[in-house]
Amino acid sequence: MEGLALKRIDPYRLEISRKPPMRTWGIIYANTAIERMLGNDEAIKQLANVACLPGIVGPCLAMPDIHWGYGFPIGGVAAFSKSDGIVSPGGVGYDINCGIRCLRTSLEQHDVTPKLKILLASLFSNIPAGVGAINKNLKINRKELQRVLRTGSNWSVQRGFASSDEMEAHEELGCIESADPGYVSEKAIERGLPQLGTLGSGNHFLELDVVDLIGDESLAKCFGLYKDQVLILIHSGSRGLGHQVCDDYVHTMMSAAQRFGIELPDRQLACAPITSKEAQAYLGAMSAAANFAFVNRDLITYYTRASFEAIFRKSWESLGLSLLYDCCHNIAKFEHIIWQDKRIEVCLHRKGATRALAPGDPRLPWRYKDTGQPVIVPGDMARSSYILAGAEGAHETFFSACHGAGRLLSRQQAKKIARKKNPLEELKRRHIQVIAASRTTLAEEIPEAYKDVSEVVNTICDAGIAKIVARLRPIGMIKG
């Protein structure tokens, strides 16, 4: 699609006007700083492509961390009608339910700093990370994996890897009920079986942060956050199992799209009507992969707690390692949105975006009823991360917010810059300790490769979608 023009509506929003064959318009959440970073990014074209898909409801949205992906842009949010809309594996991505969680601790920086080196070493030893990492400590058979896929975090509780009182701190309570392992291929099972409880590589990480600024005292108190407190962020997904589910169903959907006469602006947007058997099969398999990802993060949490117990010689409960929240980034789900003053159920695709429920939403657990949903926004390795809370204005994004800083440079460009400096030394100068399985990953993930997360967060908060609860500063991390 050529000749797409961006029009500024207000200080926080840009509009892509509808132009055939688009069925709707696009909104990009961007202040002027974010707009400058957009440039001629292919992501704008990708957003316009999504707007061409059948049954789209309302505008096609992009969060301020938008960047070029494949099919959907990363940072994209799109709602589709249950009756005449579609579901697209490209609208979820390969890393199904890639997501992030935040664990609180009752430790402060001065408690952790003297033991940081040994703590990171223990975490790196306990949590398999890196290219092709497998978990040799977890022996599960195919039958048990089926239970993981069907019941998600309930399996973690039954097996003693998570506690029942933290289930409500998971999006969807840690289990998407429409999961049907019968639709997951043998190849996907083969890929997933050895990888449950592994961090992976690329932008997946475990990070220790310190709360360095409280944005809203009252919300922070409700979230159990305070200045100088140490928090833990864990970012991982459904590993090879999810990648294979996406692969399998992109193939299925390409044939289905042909059969249903759906014109695709990009093959990666292959899709099928929600009511079709292909879509139902994909939703069953995708939900199963999402449940795998919940358990993956539960297991990483379990190993994290074990490391803290070993280093601090106290139980994880007395160290206060409780779950603040677990958010999905890449997912398609039936959710209620407000559109034209009506509450309707749609098939909502989020690819690189976080759900952000507003205060009072019935889907919130009681502890967050009055605050809005915790939204965890990681930044790059050196600058800040944020804890936000969904705000009243979130209805306009179908209750969605940003999921990170968003890449600015390609991996090649990042590596070129990293060659001229020592990324590890630079982080050390900022008092950030890192253990990485690969030097290449570290080079690809240098801070300069990302947008300034503060600009991203400010845009989303100034637009009324969320509120800043706390700003975090990284002190240590392990990377795949």
Place this chain on the structure above:
Amino acid sequence: MSYRLIDHTADIGIRVHAPDIAALFHEAAAALIDILDAGGAQQEVSIDINIDGLDLVDTLVRWLQELLYLIQVRGLRVAGFVVHEVYETAVTAVVYGRYTQTPLAMEIKAVTYHGLKIQKCAHGLETTIILDT
């Protein structure tokens, strides 16, 4: 090797060119093996590959996806391979190598269809493939 990396914000792009379609399939596979650092193995096994696709682009993607599966999941390290025949909706090939889980240079989640076209160029044929990493 007739490929070069192209800039893509989130992932990896490779641009491949070759004189004909069989050579293009060969060069794309060679690029994938090179990026993963999955080559240089001894020849202990040979694997016949028969892939069906919906059209040429789909066949190319499925061929690379199968190689990716053999390398990343089954632990195949490649000694060599021959692309026998490429049709509009099929490719036949044989891959030689050894099953061993020696470390790879990186993890590729998938070979994507994003913007993928096979088109004529000065060298014969050219394609750009985005790999999700």
